Amino acid sequence: MERYGPACAAVAALLSPHAEVVLHDPAEDVVLAVWNPFSGRAAGDPSLLGELDELEPGADGVLGPYPKVLADGRTLTSVTALLREPDAVMCVNLDRGPFEQAAALLSAFAAPARPRPEPLFEHDWFDRVNGVVGSAVRQRGPVQRWGKAERLAVLSELDSAGVFAVRRAAPEVARALQVSRSTVYALLAELRGEKS
Amino acid sequence: MERYGPACAAVAALLSPHAEVVLHDPAEDVVLAVWNPFSGRAAGDPSLLGELDELEPGADGVLGPYPKVLADGRTLTSVTALLREPDAVMCVNLDRGPFEQAAALLSAFAAPARPRPEPLFEHDWFDRVNGVVGSAVRQRGPVQRWGKAERLAVLSELDSAGVFAVRRAAPEVARALQVSRSTVYALLAELRGEKS
DNA sequence: GTCTGAGCTGGACGTAGTGTCCAGCGCGTG
DNA sequence: CACGCGCTGGACACTACGTCCAGCTCAGAC
Incomplete structure (x- = not known):
């Protein structure tokens, strides 16, 4: 937590307000901390990392990026980093909505119907x-x-x-x-x- | 020419530098003037408006917008206005490239490949x-x-x-x-x- | 500098596919 | 039955395709 906290905060600050960073403890399956939260989770919640088992991590310990959809319909692009010694899992969830809207705006302006x-x-x-x-x-x-x-x-x-x-x-x-x-x-x- | 020139110039100025405005004389099949040219045509060139015959003009005398591709790969979105008394044809060619690049940039940034x-x-x-x-x-x-x-x-x-x-x-x-x-x-x- | 090889070029050439022409044939009609 | 229209298969000239090759240029090795 003390080791990875600043890195998570930095990523969150860079992409604010469109990205949320969640730091998990895989051993306890618990959320250690959340920066810039918008998915409703908070420190102490269960991690529910089981869903990640389906994905194969790359050689660099990165899962994804993969798409996600929130209950309220927002679409996210997420990446997960598997950290070692001490073990931790860092998830970055990027709200794709604003980008898609902007892309659609530009496309609509310049593309023939x-x-x-x-x-x-x-x-x-x-x-x-x-x-x-x-x-x-x-x-x-x-x-x-x-x-x-x-x-x-x-x-x-x-x-x-x-x-x-x-x-x-x-x-x-x-x-x-x-x-x-x-x-x-x-x-x-x-x-x-x-x-x- | 004196009648429509300012209108063409205005459109060209509004969309500069991404749009080209071409004023044709359909009777002589010749280009009367080009504002902000980037397709290589100039006043006096043949219009080659024959390709437009395939398209049906709308009730408001507007053809398109329709897509076009230049030989060098640039993609355009074009609209054509049929003007009456005196007869003239105004084509506006918008370089779609910058918009597509921007849209692609945004999409690539936020979307999984x-x-x-x-x-x-x-x-x-x-x-x-x-x-x-x-x-x-x-x-x-x-x-x-x-x-x-x-x-x-x-x-x-x-x-x-x-x-x-x-x-x-x-x-x-x-x-x-x-x-x-x-x-x-x-x-x-x-x-x-x-x-x- | 010279050598050398990879890559592109223009032209030649054989072939496949295109488009035209025509004599012949079936068939409905006067 | 003769007539003509429309289709047929074959012959033919021609275009376009795909291959081949000698020659050229150019970059890198020596």
């Missing part, structure tokens, strides 16, 4: 290629700077999306990836050769 | 053909009883769904319709000949 009325895909697959390449661009930087690994990854995605089943797809993909048609087939062969 | 499945359509089009033919069968009776009109109708549906843009589609459609490949092309030619 009707993404795709009819999945007619003649003209659509063109956008699909641009879409896949585009999201990869956002994730990995400009196309010109890509290496073989990036191209392989994007091609794999396009291939498993079935893009190459449509006519004239290969040249278009080559254009979007800014490589030659030959290279597209070369990478594709490499991809499918290793897969099977 | 959740992989996103890509909708694949390779095997889908096969079912699509069977689906269209199947619903037509339910509506018009067994395939063997169909006359030219029925086949034309179903073919039109499949064609406008873009099925024939995918490889090996024609033989498969012929099989589903229980006609020869030649007939498929014959009917298709008839269909497209009358349309234009």
Whole structure:
């Protein structure tokens, strides 16, 4: 308690008022302390840690993050740290609500209400290629700077999306990836050769 | 131009730097002016408004909002206003990227990682053909009883769904319709000949 | 600097799939 | 019965696909 208290308080302070930190004593199955409480629990309550048995802790002694729902409907994201010598369990419960609301607000502001009325895909697959390449661009930087690994990854995605089943797809993909048609087939062969 | 310019400029200024406003002359199919340009178009370029024909304008003369993807991967949300007397078309293209990034940031921060499945359509089009033919069968009776009109109708549906843009589609459609490949092309030619 | 290999390129080439054409055939109609 | 419409299977030219290869560039090793 004296050992871990400041760490818990620090986490709680950092994420206040959206996170609650609970320190448990697994030996006594009792709550040692709660910082910034909003789930109704208090020091001295039973821990009810049994539910954690289902989860496998990672090599670093961390469980989760995993989702939780409070009785009042609030959604939480939680992580649990297993502490040793002395044994303790630290749970951080983050109220996801405000973040989800903000994300929804931003999405609603900038996203079209009707993404795709009819999945007619003649003209659509063109956008699909641009879409896949585009999201990869956002994730990995400009196309010109890509290496073989990036191209392989994007091609794999396009291939498993079935893009190459449509006519004239290969040249278009080559254009979007800014490589030659030959290279597209070369990478594709490499991809499918290793897969099977 | 003198009439609508200030309105376009106002919209561009409000959303700057994330929105581009393009004023078109539909009669000449030419771009009259661009405020805050980022799509590379400039005054005097051809409008290429043909793509808008597919969309039905609302009662208020507004098309969209609808999604768009630039070649460099940026995602846009666009709305188009049809202006009368004098005729003009105003397009507002909002760069959705920053908003999506912010939303993704918030989501990633508070949400447990959740992989996103890509909708694949390779095997889908096969079912699509069977689906269209199947619903037509339910509506018009067994395939063997169909006359030219029925086949034309179903073919039109499949064609406008873009099925024939995918490889090996024609033989498969012929099989589903229980006609020869030649007939498929014959009917298709008839269909497209009358349309234009 | 030179060497070397990995990776991309443009072009050539064989093949699969596409789209057109036509003689032939069944079938309903005048 | 002759006629014509619509479908058929086959032939054909052509496009697009997928493979192959010599040559180029470039980065890293020596």
